[in-house]
Each structure stands twice: as C-alpha cells, then as structure tokens.
Amino acid sequence: MSLSAGNAQQTSSQDLSGKDQEVHMAIWGSVCDKFCREFGQNAYDTWVSHLIFSSFEGGVVSLAAPTRFVRDYIQSHYATRLNDFFKADLVGMHELVIRLDSSLQSKHREEQAESKADAQSGDSAVVTSANFEGSALDQRYTFDSFVVGKSNELAYAAAKRIAESDEIAFNPLFIHGGVGLGKTHLMHAIAHEIRRKAPQKKVVYVSAEKFMLEFIAALRFKDTHAFKQKFRNVDILMVDDVQFIANKDSTQEEFFHTFNALVDNRCQLIITADRSPTELEGIEERIVSRLGWGLVADIHPTDYELRLGILQSKAEANDKVIVPQDVLEFLAKRITSNVRHLEGALTRVMAFAELVGRPITMEMTRNVLQDLIRANDRKVTIDEIQRTVADYFSIRLSELLSDRRARNIARPRQFAMYLCKQLTNRSLPEIGRKFGGRDHTTVMHAVRKVEELKEQDSQIEDDIGRLMRQLEG
Structure with a gap:
C-alpha cells in the first residue's frame, strides 16, 4: 500500500515551494501511512483522504478540510493522533490546526457525485456508497498483483473460484486474518475480475462500518426501503471487517435479514473479519452460525x-529507483x-531515495x-512463550516443564519448543535447558514433529498461527 505518493500530491502549492515542498510532501505521506496502519484503510479513505496539507509556519501545521462535518469529526476523533504523527517527523512542530476551506467544497461534492453516478451506472459492476466515500476499488488490488504463498493460498484459490465461476460453490466465503494480510486486496480483486468478466452483474463492496452508517441514515430519514433495495437487490455482496458491528444490535438485526434474503435468492456473500466466526465477540450466535455455513479461509501471517x-514484486513495478x-x-x-x-x-x-536523488x-x-x-524488534522470550502456550492449552506452567509424557502435556510442550525455535535467537541447547534441562536433540525432535503435524492437520497449523499472532502482537 502506498499512501505517500498519492497524498503527498494533496498539498497547497501556494504555501509550499521547492525543497520545502518536497520535504513536507514526504512528511505528509508518512503521517498518512501511520494513520492508516493505526486506524485502518476505511477510516483513512472516509476522513483523512479529504484533507489537504496547507502549510507549516512558526511550528504550526495547517490542514484544510472541505466541509465542516469532516473537519469537526477529525478534530474530535483523530486530531490528537495526527498531531503525534506530525511531531514524530517534523522538528519544531508544536500545534496542528484543521481549518475549513470552502474552495475545496466543490471538489468534494464532485467526488461524491461521481461516486453516486458510478453506483447508479450500468457500466460499473461495483456499487459504491452514495452517502459515504470509501467503498471505491483500488486499481492496484488485482489477482495479478496478489503474491500467493502457503499462508494465503486457500483464500486466494477460493476468491479466484468465485470470481471466475458462474456457480455458487460455497456461501458465504468468509476470509479472516490479521491486519494487513491481504483480505481487502482479495475482495477488490474479485470485484475487478467480475467487472471484467461479467459487467452485467451487480456487486456491492462495503465496509461493515459503512453498512452500519447507511443503515442509521436510513432509519433517520425513514428510508429503509431504499437501503434494503441497495443491499438485497445484488448478485454479490462483499462486507469488509464484519467485526465492526459487534454489540451493534440494530445493525446486526438488519445484517441478519440481509444475509438470509441474499442466501435465499442464491446471491453470493463474501465477508472478512480479523478472526474466525467462532472467535467473534459481541456478534449474535445466529449470525456466527451463518458465517460458518460456507467456506472459512484463514490468511496466516506471512513467512520470509x-x-x-x-x-x-513491488520493487519490480517501480521503474524510478x-x-x-x-x-x-x-x-x-x-x-x-x-x-x-x-x-x-x-x-x-x-x-x-527519489526525493533526495540518492x-x-x-x-x-x-x-x-x-x-x-x-x-518490529520486540523480543519474544522463552518464558513468555511458555506462559502463553500453557494458558492457551489450559495447563499449568509447571506441567509444561515437567517430565510428564501424557499427550495433553507433551504436545503443548512440543508446540512451545517449536515456537522458541521460530521466534527467538536462542540455540537448541539453550531452549532445552529452559524446558527442565532437556537435551538439544529433544528440541530438534519437537521442531520436526510440529512441522510434520502442521502439514497433516489444519487444526494444528491453526493453533500455531494463533499462538504466533498472540506472541508477535
């Protein structure tokens, strides 16, 4: 994901020039990168993408917002963190000001009108939100640009199957994994492929947050019929980050009925979340049950x-450096x-490198x-791994380090040794000593055993993946 280049261009040329402009462009891009990593792509697209970097004078950074609503929302929800991000990169900065710039309103309205026109146009296979920006497709997110490996091959294959087949093989497709592992990329890739292959199909891609906001707006303006028409009169509905509707009772009720209506009409659903259906907290049991009806595909953390x-792949696509x-x-x-x-x-x-010419x-x-x-240099210790594994399998730490060979103790012990080998720089003898003075050959056997079990049993691979995410997070 590259925010730097795109957002660096959103800078007022009348306030910045020459070398200062280049520096501030790079800093604004860095701030946008940090914001997106912390708050997510949807929050960035919905709010911060509309800001313009205006100036930096006397220690004050000035940003411009197109509407009072955007300005006020950012000031109340994100201004503190934006201020922190700027201070980390900009020496001498001590204040952030977000001002209203009426000259930007026409551009903002044009963008909204274009989004609405695309949603209503028969030429476009992707319907974006008419009231909230953020559901447009990223042209970079295609199947060709998605790098496939062992950690994501199931999700990739399932996404390709849906995009290329006229039959519904599994409904819904539920893709889950941590932040930044490619869930949104695959959803965009599906929509791009369908637009190319079957432009007559009606596809809606929306974040769960936008689904909720549009539902609230429909209730407010007594227009739930139009809301239902938009989300139920489709061939494919894609909902990103469904965990967002946790504990939102009214939204969950509407999502439940939308889900049922689409399944009854044999329409495809594709849903993503940061965890598996059974691990979603604050989601009604009846929804959790339906999310697991089709294919559940996990995207694991990437390997080296x-x-x-x-x-x-990304470096080859850049011909400038x-x-x-x-x-x-x-x-x-x-x-x-x-x-x-x-x-x-x-x-x-x-x-x-491009900016400084080196x-x-x-x-x-x-x-x-x-x-x-x-x-990324947070050190995971052997002690931490042992405690985490013991808690995960609900056994005492003393049992994990004991000589007991019962399966419910020995298997977690092997998992812990494997994780110590993968996540620390400790030698095999050092790891063995931390497990009750065991020999390094015992650790080697444990590592090989877990690697074999991962190949044979998807549940074990899932357990290892969860433990790794917990320890690295």
Whole structure:
C-alpha cells in the first residue's frame, strides 16, 4: 500500500515551494501511512483522504478540510493522533490546526457525485456508497498483483473460484486474518475480475462500518426501503471487517435479514473479519452460525519467502529507483508484522531515495525506517512463550516443564519448543535447558514433529498461527 505518493500530491502549492515542498510532501505521506496502519484503510479513505496539507509556519501545521462535518469529526476523533504523527517527523512542530476551506467544497461534492453516478451506472459492476466515500476499488488490488504463498493460498484459490465461476460453490466465503494480510486486496480483486468478466452483474463492496452508517441514515430519514433495495437487490455482496458491528444490535438485526434474503435468492456473500466466526465477540450466535455455513479461509501471517516475494514484486513495478536485493532481504527479515507495514516500509525507502536523488543503500534504509524497525524488534522470550502456550492449552506452567509424557502435556510442550525455535535467537541447547534441562536433540525432535503435524492437520497449523499472532502482537 502506498499512501505517500498519492497524498503527498494533496498539498497547497501556494504555501509550499521547492525543497520545502518536497520535504513536507514526504512528511505528509508518512503521517498518512501511520494513520492508516493505526486506524485502518476505511477510516483513512472516509476522513483523512479529504484533507489537504496547507502549510507549516512558526511550528504550526495547517490542514484544510472541505466541509465542516469532516473537519469537526477529525478534530474530535483523530486530531490528537495526527498531531503525534506530525511531531514524530517534523522538528519544531508544536500545534496542528484543521481549518475549513470552502474552495475545496466543490471538489468534494464532485467526488461524491461521481461516486453516486458510478453506483447508479450500468457500466460499473461495483456499487459504491452514495452517502459515504470509501467503498471505491483500488486499481492496484488485482489477482495479478496478489503474491500467493502457503499462508494465503486457500483464500486466494477460493476468491479466484468465485470470481471466475458462474456457480455458487460455497456461501458465504468468509476470509479472516490479521491486519494487513491481504483480505481487502482479495475482495477488490474479485470485484475487478467480475467487472471484467461479467459487467452485467451487480456487486456491492462495503465496509461493515459503512453498512452500519447507511443503515442509521436510513432509519433517520425513514428510508429503509431504499437501503434494503441497495443491499438485497445484488448478485454479490462483499462486507469488509464484519467485526465492526459487534454489540451493534440494530445493525446486526438488519445484517441478519440481509444475509438470509441474499442466501435465499442464491446471491453470493463474501465477508472478512480479523478472526474466525467462532472467535467473534459481541456478534449474535445466529449470525456466527451463518458465517460458518460456507467456506472459512484463514490468511496466516506471512513467512520470509512470501514477504520477500511481495517486496520483489513491488520493487519490480517501480521503474524510478533500483532496490538492491540485500535491502529487500533485510526488510523481509525485519518487518514481520503484516504486509501493509512491509509495503509501506519499501514505499518510504523508495520515496526518500527519489526525493533526495540518492541510490538506495542499507545505511539509508536503516536511517529512514528507524521507527518501524524498532517497532518490529520486540523480543519474544522463552518464558513468555511458555506462559502463553500453557494458558492457551489450559495447563499449568509447571506441567509444561515437567517430565510428564501424557499427550495433553507433551504436545503443548512440543508446540512451545517449536515456537522458541521460530521466534527467538536462542540455540537448541539453550531452549532445552529452559524446558527442565532437556537435551538439544529433544528440541530438534519437537521442531520436526510440529512441522510434520502442521502439514497433516489444519487444526494444528491453526493453533500455531494463533499462538504466533498472540506472541508477535
């Protein structure tokens, strides 16, 4: 994901010029990157994407908003964090001001009108929200640009099947995984492919947040009929981040009836969340049950090979700067949290090199990404792994470290040894000593055993994935 380039252009040329403009463009892009990582793509698209960087004078950063509503909402919900992001990158900055710029209102209205026109046009297979921006498709998110690896191959194959087949093989398709692992990318890719292959089909892609906001607006203006027509008179409905409607009783009621109506009419549903249906908290049991009716596909955290492949693909698509292989390998090893952070890191390095006109080196990369590298350097300890595994399997820590060979104790012990090997820099003898003085060959056996079990049993692979996410998070 590259926010830097796109948002750096949203800068008032009358206030900035020359080198200052380039610097502020880069800083604004960095702030947008940080905002998106913390609050998500939907929040960025809905609110911050409409801001314009106006000026930086006397320690005051000035942003312009197109409407009073956008300005007031950002001031009450996001201004504090935006201020923190600017202070981290901009020396001497001490205040953030968001002002209303009436000259931007016409552009804002044009964007809304275009969004509404696209939604009503028969030429477009994707219906975007008429009242809230943020449901438009990203042209970069296609199947061709999605790098497939072991951690995401099931979700990718299922998405391709839906996009290319006229038959409904599973309904719904439920894709779950952590932030920035590619769930939204796959949904956009499905919509792009359907628009190309079957433009007559009516497809709605919307975030769960926007589904809720539009439902609230429909209730407020007594127009629930139009709301139902929009979301039930479709061929395919895609709802992103369904966990957002947790504890929203009225929205869940409407979502439940929308779900049933679409299934009864043999319309395809594709839903994403940050966890599996059974782990969703605050979601009614009847909805949880229906979410598991079709195919549930998990996107696991990326491994080193997949991260390197993603970086190589992104670097090859950029013809302005050359990224050395050792820099790509360094990023693949050090930025392990999610794909969004990984791509954002490479984007920052390439943007910096282009702006200052210097070749990319390892030293430059380390300097540009100091904050991100520090954030990904959180050390996981053997003690922490042991406690986490014991809690996960509901056994006592003393049992995990004991000589007991009962299956319900030995298997978690092997899991813990495997995780110690994967997540720490400790040697096998050191790991063995931390498990009651065991020999390093015992640790080797445990690692090999878990790797074999992961290949044979998807439940074990799922358990390992959850433990890794818990420890790395």
